[in-house]
Amino acid sequence: MRIGVALNPASGKGRGEKYREVLREVLDMYPVDIDWLPVGDPAESKQVMHDRIADGLIDALVLVGGDGFIHTAVNAVGDSHIPVGIIAAGSGNDIAREFDLPIHSVHDSIHQIASSLLTRRYRDVDVIEIEWEGGSERALAIASVGIDADANDRTNKLTWPKGNLRYVRGLMTSVREYEPYGVRLTMDGHSHAGPMTLLSIANTRFFGGGFCISPGALPDDGLLDVVVTPGFRRIDLVDLIPKLLLIRHTKDPQVHVFRTAQVRIESAPEHGIDLPLIMADGEEICRAPATIRVIPHALRMVM
Secondary structure (H helix, E strand, O other), rough: OOOEEEEOOOHHHHOOOHHHHHHHOOOOOOOOEEEEEEOHHEEEEEEEHHHHHHHOOOEEEEEEEOHHHHHHHHHHOOOOOOOOOEEEEOOOOOOHHHHOEEOHHHHHHHHHHHHHHHHEEEEEEEEEEEOOOOEEEEEEEEEOOHHHHHHHHHHHHHOOOOOHHHHHHHHHHHHHOOEEEEEEEEEEOOOEEEEEEEHHHHHOOOOOOOEEEEOOOOOOOOOOEEEEEEEEEEEHHHHHHHHHHHHOOOHHOOOOEEEEOOEEEEEOOOOEEEOOEEOOOOOOEEOOOEEEEEEEEEEEEOO
């Protein structure tokens, strides 16, 4: 078996070479060959992964990095169903958290991946497809559209603190500058427009470094959980945040959860300010209008 290993050099705050040594040491114990994939910016990395897979040069892909690097790989893998192993070494690691994978434990992760590859222990999971006028892109975890997207965008521009504390800092700034957004949602043949605060389209449960936005989301049920609130006043939004931290927000009567295979998102300027950039897996995607749908069992994960 030939394993393509893509190691994000920014993972672990520059500990990439140390990670490479551990990977090489562990994989030498197994009957596999290593193809070290050159990694550059997201577009270059995606192209290298895609080409290796399309040319049949690797039998499995192993990623070392965070959610953004996994996002790049999901788009590179496409519909190939090549097994993908994740070694979580990012700042948020929400995807690894969803699947109970080791976090910042390269030695344990690669042992688990190598043994699973040899015994074919896989899980086929759904992915999200986001389509807009200029193109389309896939994601694995959550697409954010409301204040959650604004906070994500602000968080990406911060350098401290670590993990979900950085997301909290970005969220606090978003709350201070908050105004309701105007949105039109179309699901299952029904359309509704109005002011909106929070809008997350979830394939998995976690975002922002460990916040459980959609406790009931399942990554292999062929459905997306749409978590949405009306346009809150700022004081009501402040009241919602502790409920989010304690995973009690879905019990609030103003937090609505819908399950659907596809949702259309459009701005409704008569109901509020313009929507922020749509984010997914913590990455910038596009501006509305956009259609977000689920692609069942599109990604084969090594468990």
